[in-house]
Amino acid sequence: METNFYLKNLVIQNFATFKNQSIQFRQGFNAIIGETGSGKSLVLDALQLILGGRADKKVVRKDTDFSLIEASFHCDDQGVMKFLEDEGFPIEGKELVIKRLINKNGTTKTYMNHLSCTASFLASFSKRYIDLVGQFENQKLLSESYQLHLLDHYGKLSPEVLSFKKSLSEYKELQQRLIQLDQSKTNREQRLDYLNFQLQEIEKLNPSSQDEEELLKKKNLLANVEKIQKVSFQLKDIFEGDEGHPGLLSQMQKLNSILIKNKDFFEQQISEVSEIDDRLHLLIGHIDQKHNFDLDPQELEGVLERLDSYQRLKKKFGGSAVTILESQSEFLKEREQLQALDFDLEKIKNKIHDLKANLSKLAQDLHKKRQKYAVQLSKELTLRVQNLKMTGATIKLVLEELTDFSDTGMTRANFVAETNPGEGYFKVKDIASGGELSRILLSVRQILSSYDSISIFLFDEIDTGIGGETANCIGKALCQVAVNGQVIAITHLPQIAQFADVLIVVKKDIQSKDKNSRTESSVREIVGKLVQKEVKAMAQLS
Numbered sequence: 001m002e003t004n005f006y007l008k009n010l011v012i013q014n015f016a017t018f019k020n021q022s023i024q025f026r027q028g029f030n031a032i033i034g035e036t037g038s039g040k041s042l043v044l045d046a047l048q049l050i051l052g053g054r055a056d057k058k059v060v061r062k063d064t065d066f067s068l069i070e071a072s073f074h075c076d077d078q079g080v081m082k083f084l085e086d087e088g089f090p091i092e093g094k095e096l097v098i099k100r101l102i103n104k105n106g107t108t109k110t111y112m113n114h115l116s117c118t119a120s121f122l123a124s125f126s127k128r129y130i131d132l133v134g135q136f137e138n139q140k141l142l143s144e145s146y147q148l149h150l151l152d153h154y155g156k157l158s159p160e161v162l163s164f165k166k167s168l169s170e171y172k173e174l175q176q177r178l179i180q181l182d183q184s185k186t187n188r189e190q191r192l193d194y195l196n197f198q199l200q201e202i203e204k205l206n207p208s209s210q211d212e213e214e215l216l217k218k219k220n221l222l223a224n225v226e227k228i229q230k231v232s233f234q235l236k237d238i239f240e241g242d243e244g245h246p247g248l249l250s251q252m253q254k255l256n257s258i259l260i261k262n263k264d265f266f267e268q269q270i271s272e273v274s275e276i277d278d279r280l281h282l283l284i285g286h287i288d289q290k291h292n293f294d295l296d297p298q299e300l301e302g303v304l305e306r307l308d309s310y311q312r313l314k315k316k317f318g319g320s321a322v323t324i325l326e327s328q329s330e331f332l333k334e335r336e337q338l339q340a341l342d343f344d345l346e347k348i349k350n351k352i353h354d355l356k357a358n359l360s361k362l363a364q365d366l367h368k369k370r371q372k373y374a375v376q377l378s379k380e381l382t383l384r385v386q387n388l389k390m391t392g393a394t395i396k397l398v399l400e401e402l403t404d405f406s407d408t409g410m411t412r413a414n415f416v417a418e419t420n421p422g423e424g425y426f427k428v429k430d431i432a433s434g435g436e437l438s439r440i441l442l443s444v445r446q447i448l449s450s451y452d453s454i455s456i457f458l459f460d461e462i463d464t465g466i467g468g469e470t471a472n473c474i475g476k477a478l479c480q481v482a483v484n485g486q487v488i489a490i491t492h493l494p495q496i497a498q499f500a501d502v503l504i505v506v507k508k509d510i511q512s513k514d515k516n517s518r519t520e521s522s523v524r525e526i527v528g529k530l531v532q533k534e535v536k537a538m539a540q541l542s
Helices: 040-050 078-086 119-129 135-140 144-154 158-183 185-205 209-223 225-240 248-261 267-292 297-317 321-387 434-448 468-483 530-541
Strands: 005-015 018-024 029-034 066-075 095-103 108-112 130-133 394-406 409-418 456-459 486-490 502-513 516-527
Touching: 005 040, 005 456, 005 486, 018 040, 018 516, 029 040, 029 468, 040 066, 040 095, 040 486, 040 502, 078 119, 108 119, 119 130, 130 434, 144 158, 144 321, 144 409, 144 434, 158 321, 185 297, 185 321, 248 267, 297 321, 321 394, 321 409, 321 434, 321 468, 434 468, 456 468, 468 486, 502 530, 516 530
Parallel strands: 029 486, 029 502, 130 456, 456 486
Antiparallel strands: 005 018, 005 066, 066 095, 095 108, 394 409, 502 516
């Protein structure tokens, strides 16, 4: 079957025992073979760097400045292309090139289609489309969380799991918010008491810029009553006069009388004198008010108290009535916010209650679906492992419903196996050997290869602890996985290698030059009829 995303070529330069090698890969099953120590695992190490693995300066070949790993992929897969385009790495000409440069000082550079990227991005990309199966993956199979992940993948339950996770995240955030509000309740109450005290003080004064100005004027007036009265007496004498000394008013009356007698000549002046007389009477009225103004000690005390309040509040909140009013506005706003928190507290409690009920329903529904798919997966898995010479073995994925929420629901998963009929079921992690774990994981990959987006499968140490007919069955299984994607596997066994479409033979030589010897690994590809010839030679050596 033709795949739309596969590894075409891998260039390895100055990488451990590799000086400069270009390895051609093909669709289907690619088997990497070679004697122990030849450098087979180095090919996979190089591929792991392409997958975003950690780089170590120790891999830089002696007497060189850097190691270079460059992988070229054929890419005509719409899912891969869209993902990369969305991330800013568009595919051109149906080719994806990933390059990693490791300097001898330990620094690295990473490129995707000649654009700089991060190793973490490579890891997230490869996790979607490239699957590495090795001893570490065998150990992952023993993890309950990984077993549950496989089940969700098999049942295509990712949307339900994501929905649960989203609600759980909101639930936890609200719980944390509730804790914070409860913890800050005492501080909040103390702050409210402080705000209420400050606001009462400001509201009692009821400040304004105009009010302070009027108070200052009034204070000045009240403080100078005696002086004002003395001056008003003097002015009153000038206007009204006394015995033997006619005042200004009588003089004005006399002047007016003279002018009236000669009105034919002084008509305009009569009008002007009349106007002056009116003004004088108005002025006298004002002077009388000053003259009759009595000092009220209580009124003065009240004015001084208010002015003292202004000074005290200005010292607290700023240098003017305006800043006092601004502080009042801020206090009112903060008090409103703090009072609203008590209301929020109740809202959050109600929301948490509703979310918990919804989470329980989501988790229970998800658990029921998992139970259904666990039965199906168990049947398929049992059939697959029996085909891999685990005769009579039965594999089950046992689910337990939890009483509290986990990150993925309320389900715990465990693979159990009965390797000998009638002996009972035990957890796989307690009874399975390395070879059995490899076969179980290979069976899982056989099942999931037609369900997920993985296009390239890398198998390391797939033949650990097996041989003979079992190896023959594993070779067939790898061929079946290769129907849905490209398989690249390291193997020591000719029984597995015989099923490969391509053999990648790794050889190690000692290069001697001027009494200096260097180890160098080389690679050659074998395809077609020559595959079986090489397998026969491999079998004779094993």
